[in-house]
Amino acid sequence: MERYSSRRKLTAGQRDGILFLMALILVVLFYRNFPKKEVELNAPVLDDEMRCQIELLDNLRRERQMKSRVVIYPFNPTFLNDYRGYILGLPPVAVDRISAFRESGNWINSLEQFQMVTQLSDSVMERIAPYLELPEFLQNSGKPRQVVKETSLIxxxxxxxxxxxxxxxxxxxxxxxxxxxxxxxxxxxxxxxxxxxxxxxxxxxxxxxxxxxxLDQPRSVDLIRVNQASASDLATIPGIGYEVARSIWLERRKIGGFKNWSELRSIPEIGLREFALIEVYLSLE
CATH class of the missing domain: 1.10.150.320 (Photosystem II 12 kDa extrinsic protein)
Structure with missing residues (x-):
């Protein structure tokens, strides 16, 4: 009688399948029992310049929002000042020309004279004309009004x-x-x-x-070194906003440092008012 083996031989494909299944089980068990480590994500570290830029952008955004809410009432163009010029979007040099004209004892008698003094374009004049209001006595006067000077000390x-x-x-x-x-x-x-x-x-x-x-006893001032100061440092000067401070900082980076005051004065955002304040607080050292 022919004898049969009690063991049944597996084919090569069956053996491969069993090995694959065992490997899959081991992988599943490994990942289920492997200790999970929490991944700590470090927040990006901002350097001083990056933090300064973010702060400047936030303040500029707030300034623009405030500017958009400002209501401008008609005013005598003879008394155009830095604030009104800023709100109307006029270049500082135009305000400086009016200031010099007024300080010489003259008054603006017409819009044509205002344009001649400020050297503004026709398109700008058309935009700001509704805000310029000449008093009737000045419109009818052919001569500039003279300012009475006061000289006695108080x-x-x-x-x-x-x-x-x-x-x-x-x-x-x-x-x-x-x-x-x-x-x-x-x-x-x-x-x-x-x-x-x-x-x-x-x-x-x-x-x-x-x-x-x-001013017999002025207070002492710790001068700010303009060639080393950050934009935030420059913005601490009274009367100097973030926009002017940022312009100074950018110009310094562009030219590699200020060598004289005329380089600062040439920045478009700096008018006579800003430059007068800068001279008090800044040092070129």
Whole structure:
């Protein structure tokens, strides 16, 4: 009788299938029992310059939002100042020309004269014309109005009272309080130029204050090295906003550092007002 083996031989395909199944089981068991490690994701580290740029962008965004909400009322073009020029989008040099024209004792008598002094284009004049309002007596006057000069001294700028400031023509209770509050906030004036940082004081009014007050004991100032300062450092100067500070910082990087004051003055965003403040707080060292 023919004997049969009790073991049944497996084909090559069956053996491969069994091996594959065992390998798959081992892989599943390995991953199920393998200890899971939590992956720690480190937040990106921002350097000082990157943080400064983010801060500048945030402040510029807020400034634009505030600017879009500002309501401009018609005003006498003779009294165009830095604030109105900024809101109307005028170049600082146009404001400087009006300031120089006004300080020489002249008044704007017509829109044509305003355009001639500021050298603005026809398209810009057409855009801002609704905001320029000439008083009737100036429209009908053929001669520029002369400004009466006051020369008698009142006292020291750092010790003057609100009543002292009110003696200046053009300064009332509101502006006198602004000057006193600003003086207290900065710890006393270091230079007459700091008056340019006070909102509402134009060049003509500041000129009157300078002619009637002295500054015998100015406060000391730690100068900021413009060639080493960050944009945030520059923005701490009273009256200098983030936009001007950023322009200074970008220009410095572009030219590799400022060598003289004329290079700073050539920046389009810096007018007479900004430059007067910069001279008080910055150093070229």
């Amino acid at each position: 006292g020291d700028l750092n010790t003057a009272t609100q009543e002292d400031f009110i003696q200046i023509r053009g300064i009332g209770s509101v502006k006198s309080k602004q000057i006193k509050t600003f003086r207290e906030r900065i710890g006393g004036f270091a230079h007459m130029h700091e008056l340019y940082a006070i909102y509402g004081l134009d060049a003509e009014l500041i000129k009157r204050i300078k002619s009637r007050f002295t």
